[in-house]
Amino acid sequence: MRQPATRTAVPVQTSGPAQGPAVHPGLDRFNTAPTAEAKAALLKCSGSRRWAARLAAHRPYPDLDALLAAADEAGYDLPPADLAEALAAEVSPGLHHAAPHSAHLALRAAHAAYECRFGHVFVICLDGFEPAEQPDQVLAGIRARLSHDPDQERVVTAEEMRRLARGRIIELISGS
Template sequence: MPDLDGFNSAPPEELRPLLAACLAVPRWVDAVLAGRPYASVDELVAAGDRAAQLDDDEVLAAIAAHPRIGERAAHDGVAARWSAEEQSGAGAAADRLRAANRAYEDRFGHGYLVCATGLSADRVLVDLTSRLANSPEDELRVANRELAAIAALRLRKALRPTTREGADRWASS
């Protein structure tokens, strides 16, 4: 796991998998890499946020890279582990979340996405249900904001691991 100095000096090809785990949009990854060196983690996160103004195709591709809320990722790796951590409050209402996900996907044609860190299953269900009233265009903008929030959270996790496992993530991504 790089610290900020390591992030600033690492070869781009070593950082691409880590950044793609934060937000699976190649243009975003390139923009974050191009902004190096960063003076602080806050500066890095701000640059990531600015670059996270995605077009509709990028939003849809990034959504597709996330497991459905309340479900486990189909693959293993840093993004799958982060997703499981971020959704830890959603497990209690898995059946209700699956039904709500189906309604959302029927309405919008893509998966529901929320920055679920710290949210209970009931709060996620309230959010999902309220977002069903959005127009498809507005919902893509909401999803874009959620993707940016997830990317910011993951950038901070990537550079500030809280466990030994976290310190090993970068090396195995």
Template sequence: MSPSSPCPSGEFSGGETPGTFASLSRFNSSAEADALAALREVCASSAWAGRLLAGRPYADTPSLLAASDTATAELTADDLAEAMSAHPPIGRPAPPGAASAREQSGMTEASDALRAEMHRLNLAYQRRFGHVFLICATGLTGEQMRDAVRERIGNPPAREREIVRTQLGGINRIRLTRLVADA
């Protein structure tokens, strides 16, 4: 996986149509406050959630995902910071059952040495860029996540910001797909 690819290969391809129309229909017809709350669970950016909320109703899941991609591409630096504020550091996900715990499952079996190295790398990354290391961790091993932070920590800030945007887009796609599949 390249550090700029949004997710491990095979995780999601644009040709898939996850979810069902009935669950997307429920999302489309839910109360605005409920839909907004669900979207903010997917991505903490109020700008992103507002854009997706304003686009309802969506004809199908690919339309919803395309709207997410557009909204992610339009996020300002402040919007990206707001989105990243809800992401815990790799290796320290939110409580079990949270999306981050499921997404970071590759760290579950990591050795103490790998966890300690990830902690050090996370801190170094945060000092360099001012935010958590963000990666679409679904399907990645602890070693793959460690290798990605090692590779990306040397990036110029502007390049890293665009990689973060790409990674966030992949995370949002996975979470939206689950949202409309489970709605």
């Protein structure tokens, strides 16, 4: 189970404007890793085996943007069963243990209401939000999305999953 993380885009190292295209050692390692290793790394980005297999099979990627575009495309093509598989690997965003007890109770109740209504954990990409803002964003997101009908929420959830996967891929490539 993974914890939500705040991510920002990591600049790709370049060899200079006159010297050729962008170079990223993490992408090179990903492109040349054995298929099983690449799939395992991708499963940490999204819990869909089909998504991970598709991205691993289409290597090598010329740059990070191409990998991210392929991840988006694979995410848009996920059938409901594969989205459910990816959601099963997710952990609902929580609070820091030092947060007030009342905040933990409120968030727990909101998550329970969401899971009861939609049958899966609440996912939200918190990129761009400071850690102090994240609990409010999670609560506001749950409250707003509880008003969705199941079809509308399925679309929003799939988009949040794609956003989470993109951020995790950036972390994977920049942290390799």
